[in-house]
Amino acid sequence: MQQEHIAVEMLGITKRFPGIVANDSISFKVGKGEIHALLGENGAGKSTLMNILFGLYQPDEGEIRINGRSVQIADPKTAIELGIGMIHQHFMLVESYTVVQNIILGTEPKKGLSIDYSRAEHKVRELSERYGLQVEPGQLIGDISVGMQQRVEILKTLYRGADILIFDEPTAVLTPQEIQDLMAIMKNMVNEGKTIILITHKLKEIMAVCDGVTIIRRGKVIDSVSVRETSPDELASKMVGRQVSFAVDKKEANPQEAILKLHRVTALDNRGIPALKQLSLELRRGEILGIAGVEGNGQRELIEVLTGLRRVQSGEIRLHGKPVHNATPRQIAESRVGYIPEDRQKRGLVLDFTVSENSVLKSYYFPDFRRHTFLDYDKMSRHANRLIREFDIRTPSEHTPARALSGGNQQKIIIAREVDGDPDVLIATQPTRGLDVGAIEFIHKKLVEQRDKGKAVLLYSLELDEIMNLSDRIAVMYEGTIVGIVDPRTTDEQQIGLMMSGSAVRQGEEST
Known part of the structure; x- marks a missing residue:
């Protein structure tokens, strides 16, 4: 790669923290107009490296070059002046502000002594249309989806004139459809001359949109390769230092008696609208029961009534034959129920x-x-x-x-x-969201181990392939009820997808 075609070059970057070397003499380069992935396990040092590029950390050793020029990036303000923007994994937005207020925060255009919201909104709309972001400037952040909030973060960087954009695990909190939309947006951006560095561990996304990939393991660069010249298996083995199995290794299930029973359960969402509608379901010892459905069809409310976080309006839930609907979270936990929450930082x-x-x-x-x-x-x-x-x-x-x-x-x-805690029931919600292939393999193994010990495992995931691979039975939710229960061995993703959209119903022994 000729020097004039290089947007970012990091040479011999070392960063130490007490007890750990996060980056150990890391060197890599990114061409202009490319999407370049930084691939590595959780804790490999990817985010630390990009925090250095964005000025949040200072390297102990090494050099940074932007468009061929050696630079000192003392803080994020300097990075922004150099045309670098960073979209963080955990969004930095004010929920009570509108989209446009968040985007211009700190850089408000003035008209006399007042903020010129009209000019700002015009520019935001222009950027939104140019890059296919489809964001409405006047909406409150608290009223829009997580995927839309991420688009606002992207617009913040574009509004400030960024040509080099760093995406830190951008798909960790997105639905499958939102991930597809983001991939299209990233392609639009590089077509407009932007350069993107993508911090990720999702091999499917790397193969879909990236030009090059640098693999980091335990703070060191293992390799930098062209995506066209590699494969997911090769990337996975380089990332974790061993062969990784993408298939879930499990023997035939041996389901026993039902330990958790829901009978005609109705519960309201936060707006007071029924989210669960006379839902009935049974979970047995020695099985993994997967819950599939498009997000927003009552799955989250189902988990919350099972863990004591949401009240049941009618119907009953029995655990070990005893009623537990509307029990407290501590009472549920003391009834030998383990809970892996969806948001590890807020609830775990x-x-x-x-x-x-x-x-x-x-x-x-x-x-x-x-x-x-x-x-x-x-x-x-x-x-x-x-x-x-x-x-x-x-x-x-x-x-x-x-x-x-x-x-x-x-x-x-x-x-x-x-x-x-040796639970009889383990409720796992999005247990591998945002994790690398090595951690996913580990967690899948632990869930199967629980099943094989005669525990009952309830798995809620938006990753349909995870549901298909791990589950012994799959309960499909649509508009607050179970529209069918299927055996993953005798169905396919297309059939489940139709059920998730309400276009088909598969009658099973417990369908309601």
Whole structure:
């Protein structure tokens, strides 16, 4: 690649934190008008490297060149002046502000002493149409979907004149359709002369839109290759340092008695509209029951009534034969129900607590972790270190705050805590969202292990291939009820897709 065609070059970048070398003499380059992926496991150092490029961190060693010129990026303001924009995994938006107010925040155009919203809105509409973003400037952030919020973040960078855009795990919180839309938007952007660096671990997306890919493992560059000259299997093995199986290795299920029963359950959503409509369902020991459906058809409300986070209006839920509808979350947990929440940062962890403290969030009041009326931190540390070993949680120590760990390792803390509690029922919601192939393989293995121990596993995922590969039965939801229950061995994604859209109903032994 000739020098005049290089947009970004990072040479010998090293960044150290206490107890860890996050980036170890990393070098790579990105051509102008390319989509270049940074591929690696959670915690490999990808986001740290891009935070250096955006001026959020300073490298301990190394050089950065933008369009062939050596630069010092002291802060994000400098990065923006150099034409660099970053779309973070966790959005930085004010929910009570409109789209246009968020986009111009800090750079408001003036008309006399007032903000010229008319001019700003005109520019936002122009950018939105040019790049196919289809964003309405006047809407409140709190009223739009996660996918639309991400588009607002993209518009923020474009509004500030970015030519080089960094996307940090952009599809981690998107639905399959939103992912397809984002891929199209990224192609539009490079067609307009933008350069994109994509931080990801999703091989399907890399193969679909990227020109090149740099693989990072444990802070070091393993290889940089052209996407046309590689394969998903090769990328996966380079990323984790071993062969990775994309198929779920499991034996035939041996389902036993139903342990959790829902009978004609109705529950309201946050607007007071029925989200579950006389829904009936049974979950058996020794099986993984998958819940499939287009997002917004009652799946989240179903999980919330099962975990005590939402009230049931009518109907009943029985666990071990005893009614538990409208029980508290603690009562549900003490009935031997484990829960892997959809949002690990908001509902799964206390981010400022240590790994050790998070490992006992549901059991800190047990005698095992108390010395008279005080917590026994020595016992908590021993407990946490055992989980760190058994679940391969990569952390400097058990005293490290959960906030400092990668998303994959945060998820492993939750999996370890819930599985170690030896639940009879394990409710797993989006358990692999935002994780790399190695972490996904690990978590799938743990879910199957629970099934094989005679536990009942309820799996909710928007990844249809994950539902198909893991589940022993699949319950399809549409508009708040179960429209059919299918065997993944005798159906296909097309049939399930029709059921998810309400176009077909498959009668099963428990369909309602």
